[in-house]
Amino acid sequence: MVFLGPPGAGKGTQAAIIRDRYGIPHVSTGEIIRDAIAGGTPMGDKVRVVVESGKLVPDEMIGDIVAERLGREDARNGFLLDGFPRTIRQAEILENVMSARNEGLTAVIKLDVGDDQVVLRLSGRRVCAACGALSHTEFSAPKRQGVCDACGGRLEQRRDDREEVIRRRLSVYHEQTEPLVAHYAALGLLRVIDGDRPCGEVTRDVLAAIEGGAAA
Ligand code: AMP
Numbered sequence: 001m002v003f004l005g006p007p008g009a010g011k012g013t014q015a016a017i018i019r020d021r022y023g024i025p026h027v028s029t030g031e032i033i034r035d036a037i038a039g040g041t042p043m044g045d046k047v048r049v050v051v052e053s054g055k056l057v058p059d060e061m062i063g064d065i066v067a068e069r070l071g072r073e074d075a076r077n078g079f080l081l082d083g084f085p086r087t088i089r090q091a092e093i094l095e096n097v098m099s100a101r102n103e104g105l106t107a108v109i110k111l112d113v114g115d116d117q118v119v120l121r122l123s124g125r126r127v128c129a130a131c132g133a134l135s136h137t138e139f140s141a142p143k144r145q146g147v148c149d150a151c152g153g154r155l156e157q158r159r160d161d162r163e164e165v166i167r168r169r170l171s172v173y174h175e176q177t178e179p180l181v182a183h184y185a186a187l188g189l190l191r192v193i194d195g196d197r198p199c200g201e202v203t204r205d206v207l208a209a210i211e212g213g214a215a216a
Contacts, residue, residue, distance in 0.1 A: 001018070001080045002080075003080065003081065003083075004111070004181070005111035005112065006113060006115070006170060006173045006177075008125070008166075009112070009195045010111050010113070010195050011082045011083065012028060012030075013134070014111065014199075014206050015080050017203050017206075018206065018207075024075070024080055025074050025075050027082065028083050029062055029066065033047060033057060034158075043061070047061070052165070053165065054160055054168030054169040055168070055172060056087065056172060056176060059087055059090050062084060066084050066093070067093070070097055070101075081094075085180060087176050087177065087180075088183060091180055107189055108180075108191065109193060110190060111193055111195035111202065112192055112193065112196070113196050114196065117196055119166055121136070123163050123166060124137040124139065126146075126155040128150065128151060128153040131148060131150055131153055133149070133150040133151070135149065135155060
């Protein structure tokens with residue numbers, strides 16, 4: 001499965017729910033890259049400036065990361081991609097990986113959220129530095145400002161969640177990623193879900209889209 005949609009659409013949140021339900025790995029290329037940057041790996045050092053400016057990492061580099069990740073044992077029975085593919089070239093890379101496995105995608109789920117809502121969601125988003133739990137300064141404020149409700153860790157703002165970077169990420173999304181909507185619609189794989197609703201309602205529709213399979 002692939003989750004498509006602008007940054008802040010709720011792909012990561014929904015993907016974590018689906019992962020737990022189906023027991024398949026949630027592969028977030030953004031998370032892999034952020035871990036590499038935080039860990040100071042050669043790949044992380046190479047892409048840090050690009051990521052912090054809201055632009056995309058080169059297709060072939062991200063393709064190699066995804067191919068390696070999907071080749072691991074835990075992805076043998078399926079996987080959920082969040083944040084990949086983001087360009088038509090990346091979709092081609094994924095198609096090559098899938099045909100080498102003799103498999104196809106089950107569904108491409110697009111979460112629809114308008115740009116203004118994305119800016120509101122991302123500019124208030126905070127991530128716990130210790131456990132990764134998400135909160136929001138307005139929509140799900142922690143009991144103590146700056147402190148994670150789940151573990152007491154320190155809440156931080158992602159460097160690419162600053163407003164000027166959010167605007168850049170949105171324009172990159174519209175220019176480079178949105179063409180995938182027509183691409184997957186033509187393949188009969190696309191399911192569009194209104195992501196501007198309470199989390200549980202979105203999850204219900206996501207599950208219906210998956211269980212209806214590609215032909216729903
Ligand atoms: P995300 O957490 O999915 O919003 O990704 C954060 C950042 O990581 C993006 O703004 C890009 O700089 C980089 N990134 C993540 N996934 C990809 C991808 N599939 N292709 C290129 N860059 C990516």
